Amino acid sequence: MTTLGIIGSGRIGSNVARAATAAGYDVVLSNSRGPATLGELVAELGDHASAATPEEAARRGDLVLVAVPLGKIDQLPAEALTGKVVMDANNYYPQRDGRIAALDGNESTTSDLLQALAPGARIVKAFNNIYAHEIPADASPTGTEGRRALPIAGNDEAAKSLVASFLDAIGFDAVDLGPLAESWRVERDTPAYGKRTTASELAAILPTVERVQQV
Numbered sequence: 001m002t003t004l005g006i007i008g009s010g011r012i013g014s015n016v017a018r019a020a021t022a023a024g025y026d027v028v029l030s031n032s033r034g035p036a037t038l039g040e041l042v043a044e045l046g047d048h049a050s051a052a053t054p055e056e057a058a059r060r061g062d063l064v065l066v067a068v069p070l071g072k073i074d075q076l077p078a079e080a081l082t083g084k085v086v087m088d089a090n091n092y093y094p095q096r097d098g099r100i101a102a103l104d105g106n107e108s109t110t111s112d113l114l115q116a117l118a119p120g121a122r123i124v125k126a127f128n129n130i131y132a133h134e135i136p137a138d139a140s141p142t143g144t145e146g147r148r149a150l151p152i153a154g155n156d157e158a159a160k161s162l163v164a165s166f167l168d169a170i171g172f173d174a175v176d177l178g179p180l181a182e183s184w185r186v187e188r189d190t191p192a193y194g195k196r197t198t199a200s201e202l203a204a205i206l207p208t209v210e211r212v213q214q215v
């Protein structure tokens with residue numbers, strides 16, 4: 001069975017963990033304060049869950065989720081992420097993350113920043129476009145009428161394929177919006193951001209999105 005390593009076990013991390021364990025995945029949770037602080041969540045998730053350091057979670061994960069505030073991504077265990085397929089849930093909130101010139105100037109994307117910090121990782125943007133509590137709530141089996149779709153982006157086709165399979169297993173269709181450089185199409189303040197859409201609805205919105213200045 002695939003193990004999901006989770007770096008950042010707050011709102012997104014814990015809810016992806018809920019959906020993943022419900023689908024039979026093993027999860028290794030981590031945060032900044034240490035595994036001892038994750039006992040309650042591990043107990044809630046049951047036998048499929050354990051807690052570790054971020055480095056150990058990265059090493060043990062067949063697939064890894066990064067769900068920390070964007071301003072903290074320079075603290076991640078980049079070496080341990082080498083060769084890993086890494087789902088990146090980040091969004092840019094300057095009030096929380098501090099101003100980042102490359103994003104303010106629309107010269108980069110949040111996922112390209114993570115890719116630059118962890119050059120050996122196979123980064124796939126995922127889960128940035130859904131509110132955390134909706135992850136377990138909106139999951140539904142493959143083929144369900146009106147099934148919710150989540151956008152993914154990445155430079156590595158095989159990595160995206162793995163992430164699409166993971167999303168399908170936990171309850172969502174995936175819509176590929178291209179390389180990481182295109183991931184701004186589902187960033188904050190865009191029409192599809194946070195919206196419940198099916199795959200065809202989402203695919204219809206994406207080409208119409210205009211890039212906005214981050215404020």
Ligand SMILES: NC(=O)c1ccc[n+]([C@@H]2O[C@H](COP(=O)([O-])OP(=O)(O)OC[C@H]3O[C@@H](n4cnc5c(N)ncnc54)[C@H](OP(=O)(O)O)[C@@H]3O)[C@@H](O)[C@H]2O)c1
Nearest residue numbers: 008009010011012031032033067068075090091128131132
């Ligand atoms: N919340 C949402 O609905 C939502 C939706 C889509 C995307 N996002 C994006 O997803 C990312 C995570 O958001 P969130 O709402 O899940 O945040 P959150 O609830 O504040 O949780 C953040 C987690 O990151 C951990 N963390 C912080 N620094 C770390 C480090 N250096 N190493 C390891 N873990 C670290 C925190 O651990 P400690 O508590 O121990 O510090 C905490 O477990 C953000 O970029 C956010 O914008 C959020």
